[in-house]
Amino acid sequence: MTTEEQNVRVAEAEHLLQVYNRIPVVFTHGDGSYLYDINGRRYLDFVSGLGVASLGHAHPGLAAALAGQARALLHTSNLYFHPLQGQVGRRLTELSGLARAFFCNSGTEAVEGCLKFARRYWYSQGNPRTRFVALERSFHGRTLGALSTTWEPSYRAPFAPPLPEVTFVSPTDPEALDEATGTDVAAIILEPIQGEGGVWPLSPEFAAAVTVACSRSGALLIADEVQCGLGRTGTPFYSDHLDLKPDLMALGKALGAGVPIGAILMSQAVADTVAPGDHGTTYGGNLLSCRAALVFLDALEHGGLERVQEAGARLEKGLRHLADRYPVITDVRGTGLMQGLDMTETVAGQVVEAALAGGLLVNRAAGHVIRMLPPFTVSDTEVDEALQTLDQVLSKLR
Ligand SMILES: Cc1ncc(COP(=O)(O)O)c(C=O)c1O
Missing domain, CATH: 3.40.640.10 (Type I PLP-dependent aspartate aminotransferase-like (Major domain))
Known part of the structure; x- marks a missing residue:
């Protein structure tokens, strides 16, 4: 951990109400579907601040x-x-x-x-x-x-x-x-x-x-x-x-x-x-x-909905394909850019951690569901990148 990262964590530990179990990464800036941490490492963001960054990060408009x-x-x-x-x-x-x-x-x-x-x-x-x-x-x-x-x-x-x-x-x-x-x-x-x-x-x-x-x-x-x-x-x-x-x-x-x-x-x-x-x-x-x-x-009226439909269909198809190949996934649920992969709580925890290490942010809902809420502006290439990372993560779990 760098000194800068250490300082962020110490300041929080000393002064903040300890109500969040934070994942150990410090984000400093973003660009579209990507976030960058304090060390300049890039992550594809399929959490989008819990469904908030609908236009991605640092949207110029x-x-x-x-x-x-x-x-x-x-x-x-x-x-x-x-x-x-x-x-x-x-x-x-x-x-x-x-x-x-x-x-x-x-x-x-x-x-x-x-x-x-x-x-x-x-x-x-x-x-x-x-x-x-x-x-x-x-x-x-x-x-x-x-x-x-x-x-x-x-x-x-x-x-x-x-x-x-x-x-x-x-x-x-x-x-x-x-x-x-x-x-x-x-x-x-x-x-x-x-x-x-x-x-x-x-x-x-x-x-x-x-x-x-x-x-x-x-x-x-x-x-x-x-x-x-x-x-x-x-x-x-x-x-x-x-x-x-x-x-x-x-x-x-x-x-x-x-x-x-x-x-x-x-x-x-x-x-x-x-x-x-x-x-x-x-x-x-x-x-x-x-x-x-x-x-x-x-943005929603000018092509936003269509983008969600296209990217969502691509994501869902890819997730279903992963579910066919990896039995740890017991169900794929959701529509558009709100998708969940059901698995056991232990495996879900491992997937979130390994995805983070592989440069992809996803999070867990209800402990056992890998939830994806990417920005509405996510591109097909980014959807494919997320699917590829999940594939790698799941293949190593076997
Ligand atoms: C369906 C639903 N309702 C309400 C809330 C609460 O929203 P907020 O965290 O902005 O207060 C959430 C947050 O996750 C939610 O998912």
């Missing part, structure tokens, strides 16, 4: 737009108008078919807002409903409301009690969903593709059961598209693919291409129940984050 915005104006708070929130709101509502947008700073805040607005909706019907139905294997974030609808018990236990009115059902059990969704349920919350839980797309049958349960009980539907949304699967939203009609949608990650921004999209019926002062944020939707979102949305 984004860098120029952000520098220009920084010279003009970064932040004014939500006390005043600025020209960009309405523009991003228009683009997102057009893309989703939902009526209105609220901006925040992260995925968990977007989920938190969705939960609040769902309760707000029922409160104004004069029939307060407080219960939520969530899914086993879900991950919705770390703030208390989002955490309460997150399945992994070890995430919730140290912060108990969570919101008491959450019922978890299996995402493969439509009958349990039906049973849990009574007329006291404010909303069903789900990820159309469960990301942190191990890259599990919901089945069309389960999605159909969600629609039936919502229409029978009146419960609202919250789609958490923080990880799978905004083009990552080759469609603007995976809810569309499943024919789901959410009343509320949580967005984050890819939207700011690296600048923190989250968004809540909602139907007019929900929006009509929210009054000025009900919710708010200091930073949410400031000029910097909205500028980033506009650059991202432009």
Whole structure:
């Protein structure tokens, strides 16, 4: 380890809350799909900051737009108008078919807002409903409301009690969903593709059961598209693919291409129940984050979705080919540029480590799934390079 690396690690060890088990590499800069560490070593980045660096790293258009915005104006708070929130709101509502947008700073805040607005909706019907139905294997974030609808018990236990009115059902059990969704349920919350839980797309049958349960009980539907949304699967939203009609949608990650921004999209019926002062944020939707979102949305509309479809199909085909050759891979799941390879936890740990040594970044979801969330701008050659590295890694495991 170089002295520079050592200094970074010592400073963190001495001064930071020790809440992350960091992988021992210090990144200093990036270029497209590649990251460079403090020693100048290059890595192909198929993690993209957990699905955030949607335009890759050091994107020239984004860098120029952000520098220009920084010279003009970064932040004014939500006390005043600025020209960009309405523009991003228009683009997102057009893309989703939902009526209105609220901006925040992260995925968990977007989920938190969705939960609040769902309760707000029922409160104004004069029939307060407080219960939520969530899914086993879900991950919705770390703030208390989002955490309460997150399945992994070890995430919730140290912060108990969570919101008491959450019922978890299996995402493969439509009958349990039906049973849990009574007329006291404010909303069903789900990820159309469960990301942190191990890259599990919901089945069309389960999605159909969600629609039936919502229409029978009146419960609202919250789609958490923080990880799978905004083009990552080759469609603007995976809810569309499943024919789901959410009343509320949580967005984050890819939207700011690296600048923190989250968004809540909602139907007019929900929006009509929210009054000025009900919710708010200091930073949410400031000029910097909205500028980033506009650059991202432009890129998505100008060839971005097509690139995800092409690169995603190439990646999936290559991964399936690897699964045919290496029995340690027990399943390949995902769509577009959200892909997972299921294996045992021990093997998955070895693969992440060996891939890193081979210059490829992938990470583990749910311990036993190698997850890939490359930038939307990834090239065919880069996809092939990742597949080749994985091939080498897997061949040495045998
Ligand atoms: C589906 C989903 N929802 C919510 C979140 C929380 O987002 P954030 O970490 O930006 O708060 C995540 C983060 O991984 C996520 O995958």
